Amino acid sequence: MNELIRLLSYMICIAAFLGLNLAYLGWVERKGAGHIQRRTGPKDVGPYGLLQPLADGLKLMSKQLIVPANADRPLYMCAPILTMVPAVLLFVAIPFGEHLVPREFNFGLLMMFAFASVGGMSILIGGWGSGNKYSLIAGARAVSQNVAYEIPMLITAITIVMITGSMDLNEIVRQQGGFFWNWNVFRLDKSILMPVSFLVFFICSLAETNRTPFDMGECEGELVAGYHTEYGGMGFGLFMMAEYANLVIGCSLTTVLFLGGWQCPFGLFPGPHWFLLKMYFLIWCFVWIRWTYPRTTFWGLLNLSWKYLIPFSLVNLLLTALFIKVF
Amino acid sequence: MSSLAQSHLRETFELNIGPQHPATHGVLRIKVVMDGEYIDRAEPILGYIHRMHEKMGENRTWNQFWPNMGRLDYLSAMAYNHCYAGLMERAAGIEVPERAEYIRVITAELNRIQSHLLGFGAYIMDLGGFTPLMYAMDEREQILDLLESVTGSRLTYCYFRFGGVYNDIDDDFITGTRAFLKRFRPQIPMYHKLVTGNAILMDRLIGVGPVSAEMCRKYGATGPVLRGSGVNYDIRRNEPYSVYPELDFDIPVYKECDSMARYMVRMDEMVQSCRIIENALNKLPEGPVMAEKVPKALKPPNGDYHYAVEAARGTFSMRTVSDGTNTSYRMRLRSPTYSNVSLFEEASRGMLLSDALAFLGSLDPVIPEMDR
Amino acid sequence: MDRAKIKRELENLAAESLPAEPPQEEAPVEVQAEAEGEDKAKAKAKKEDDAPRKNGLIETEYAKRGTHLDVQINPDQVVKAAEILDGEGMTLEMVTGVDWLKEGQLEVIYDYSYPGGQLFRVVVRARVDRNNPDIPTVCHLYGGANWHERETWEMLGINFVGHPQLEHFLLPEDADFYPLRKDFKS
Numbered sequence: 001m002n003e004l005i006r007l008l009s010y011m012i013c014i015a016a017f018l019g020l021n022l023a024y025l026g027w028v029e030r031k032g033a034g035h036i037q038r039r040t041g042p043k044d045v046g047p048y049g050l051l052q053p054l055a056d057g058l059k060l061m062s063k064q065l066i067v068p069a070n071a072d073r074p075l076y077m078c079a080p081i082l083t084m085v086p087a088v089l090l091f092v093a094i095p096f097g098e099h100l101v102p103r104e105f106n107f108g109l110l111m112m113f114a115f116a117s118v119g120g121m122s123i124l125i126g127g128w129g130s131g132n133k134y135s136l137i138a139g140a141r142a143v144s145q146n147v148a149y150e151i152p153m154l155i156t157a158i159t160i161v162m163i164t165g166s167m168d169l170n171e172i173v174r175q176q177g178g179f180f181w182n183w184n185v186f187r188l189d190k191s192i193l194m195p196v197s198f199l200v201f202f203i204c205s206l207a208e209t210n211r212t213p214f215d216m217g218e219c220e221g222e223l224v225a226g227y228h229t230e231y232g233g234m235g236f237g238l239f240m241m242a243e244y245a246n247l248v249i250g251c252s253l254t255t256v257l258f259l260g261g262w263q264c265p266f267g268l269f270p271g272p273h274w275f276l277l278k279m280y281f282l283i284w285c286f287v288w289i290r291w292t293y294p295r296t297t298f299w300g301l302l303n304l305s306w307k308y309l310i311p312f313s314l315v316n317l318l319l320t321a322l323f324i325k326v327f
Numbered sequence: 328m329s330s331l332a333q334s335h336l337r338e339t340f341e342l343n344i345g346p347q348h349p350a351t352h353g354v355l356r357i358k359v360v361m362d363g364e365y366i367d368r369a370e371p372i373l374g375y376i377h378r379m380h381e382k383m384g385e386n387r388t389w390n391q392f393w394p395n396m397g398r399l400d401y402l403s404a405m406a407y408n409h410c411y412a413g414l415m416e417r418a419a420g421i422e423v424p425e426r427a428e429y430i431r432v433i434t435a436e437l438n439r440i441q442s443h444l445l446g447f448g449a450y451i452m453d454l455g456g457f458t459p460l461m462y463a464m465d466e467r468e469q470i471l472d473l474l475e476s477v478t479g480s481r482l483t484y485c486y487f488r489f490g491g492v493y494n495d496i497d498d499d500f501i502t503g504t505r506a507f508l509k510r511f512r513p514q515i516p517m518y519h520k521l522v523t524g525n526a527i528l529m530d531r532l533i534g535v536g537p538v539s540a541e542m543c544r545k546y547g548a549t550g551p552v553l554r555g556s557g558v559n560y561d562i563r564r565n566e567p568y569s570v571y572p573e574l575d576f577d578i579p580v581y582k583e584c585d586s587m588a589r590y591m592v593r594m595d596e597m598v599q600s601c602r603i604i605e606n607a608l609n610k611l612p613e614g615p616v617m618a619e620k621v622p623k624a625l626k627p628p629n630g631d632y633h634y635a636v637e638a639a640r641g642t643f644s645m646r647t648v649s650d651g652t653n654t655s656y657r658m659r660l661r662s663p664t665y666s667n668v669s670l671f672e673e674a675s676r677g678m679l680l681s682d683a684l685a686f687l688g689s690l691d692p693v694i695p696e697m698d699r
Numbered sequence: 700m701d702r703a704k705i706k707r708e709l710e711n712l713a714a715e716s717l718p719a720e721p722p723q724e725e726a727p728v729e730v731q732a733e734a735e736g737e738d739k740a741k742a743k744a745k746k747e748d749d750a751p752r753k754n755g756l757i758e759t760e761y762a763k764r765g766t767h768l769d770v771q772i773n774p775d776q777v778v779k780a781a782e783i784l785d786g787e788g789m790t791l792e793m794v795t796g797v798d799w800l801k802e803g804q805l806e807v808i809y810d811y812s813y814p815g816g817q818l819f820r821v822v823v824r825a826r827v828d829r830n831n832p833d834i835p836t837v838c839h840l841y842g843g844a845n846w847h848e849r850e851t852w853e854m855l856g857i858n859f860v861g862h863p864q865l866e867h868f869l870l871p872e873d874a875d876f877y878p879l880r881k882d883f884k885s
Contacts, residue, residue, distance in 0.1 A: 037461035133342050137364070137680075212455055213527055221349045221453045222684050294528050295455025297681045298364060374869040381854070382878055417765060544790045544814055546843035553814065560814045633765030633810065633820065646765075646810065648797055657879075661793040661810070669846045698869060 550641025
């Protein structure tokens, strides 16, 4: 009974946390873009434009849902939902604090990757189901991109598993306690390439979340709006929210695996605040990159993954194995 | 091109880019036959904003045709004004006061900077980088304010007249222009630092959309496209009009023939335009801005007349056939983008879709000017 | 680019275009300098008003006309002219047409310029019959002529024989009129 109440309250908390993030990350992004672009960003609705997400949400929800005549109706309808589900589901395994984790799995990392790949599929379903050529191209691009970047991401994650000897996310964080040089990103004693592999993981999570410069699925200016060209109203809203949810997940995972999760850099007062601080810093980096860089080509994107990231992550894997065996 | 694209195991499909599409800067439509991500054939289809300016030229008196000149290329309308003024002055033998010519050059060059700024911002936006557009707009706004103060309109200028310009520039304009130049000059190195050196941008532009000098000649491509192919051809130097021969400037030429070269030509042209404006402001003579005794109803003698200017996108030339009355018998407008984009079909064959759109952006098309 | 050579070859071309037995009082090649006496030129212009211009080469004054050479030839010679100019590295700047309703003719105008150091502009004209407006295309020499010829066909109804794609371009697909013809009533 106690367990049930605990899970229920966690569910409510996650829903609230997610809702707040999805709404206000959009605001943060627009404000950030404004700051970078020498303008103010949203400012009219509420103080500092803080009520803008509500206004946007209301607008999206009050719009008619139009299903294009050419669309594959069931697929078209289920794609936005399907893209939201894994994003919400993944929060179950994220350790916000030492004792603030909805469910401690001993295979949390595996679950993360398993469900994250559903996201790519839902983009394909959306792109295919729309019955639009732009969407179809975008969907095909998004899938090959997700496949290409899951490999180096997973291999990098395996090096972390080798170092910590656990797939439990909370256990991985626990082992990074003490000062910040115990964080996996600075564990040069395990592999001298660790900071670089952090970068690899970061780039991969950029690509996995379909953010500029790797937003091949959306590709505005080339494929109109990519896989969600035909979606209006809340269908589009769900895709957009899923993007931010994936952003939060990706940054959380990077924080957990490399930046010591809820650990304090100086070993003092570890707790969820450290986790949130690191995560939001990474999210800010994502926003920053998005408004600074142009988009790569699809070709350049795949080249980067297959020719540089995958070989590098394999080398890193071998090196880590060697280091662990030797030292 | 990959071997797959050449093999017989191909399945193509048609994709309509436009007429409403973010990459086409207006209502250009490109019918693309795609083979996966490769382009088999890309055929531009025009006419979505065709207004038949040439027929209007036959129905209106010479003076009534002025407003049309601002509505062809809405980004560098001043050069078009210049061409029409020059054409009719050539036909009717009108002498233009020197001050008016200097004012024409100053406003036309300000207009050129403005056009290239928007071209730069919009081009990077095509490539997915939104921020440079905002930076470019910031500077562009100041030029528009300056030009508005003297011409009364922000984009569709109708400022020149046969024999001069409509009104004189004042001290506010001159000091404002000097202040703008002072502020704008350091911006270009900043753009280069922020944008041009970016590895992703270089990857997307270098070697993309090769257009050889020979191809430019066959298609009549001019302007930055031609100068990006290593040909030093600029009407301002090669067929000097107005007071350009007295001014001090260089023609930027790049030999790489790719999108990066065309982009760099535009960036460098902004620097040169700054030089021209500063030079012209220093040399600006006193005097009237309108020729005396210009007849209200112009009746140029019989015959053909031709005049060409360097607009922001290349050679804009006009040919008119006069039959001695107060309207034109035939008015022909040769717009630069029309010829520049006509090479797109041949040059884009076998390109990737994203490269082709990067290439199209580097041609910097303005659709109302293509369709006329 | 060799200006003298272009002039010579175009002159020859214009000479060939004249009828086999030229009227005895007229010189075969009409070289007319604009610097002639004004009255004479005016009289000439007046004369040309009444009758269509004859084939031949005119050296025009750049400052007055914007062109250097102005040559009128037979319609079947435009490809030859294009070959000459193409061989000298000239570019085809535009193709356009004029409807001479009174004379029952359509004129096709080719504007050539030189995209190099020197300033040299050549106009090649050819007149076709209004009822049978056929003229060979120069598309195979100049790719850029494609769109210009297509537009001229669409606006004036001049039929460019051998053009790969004489379809509607700027006008709507169902346009069955030629708007730039002088007898067009909107």
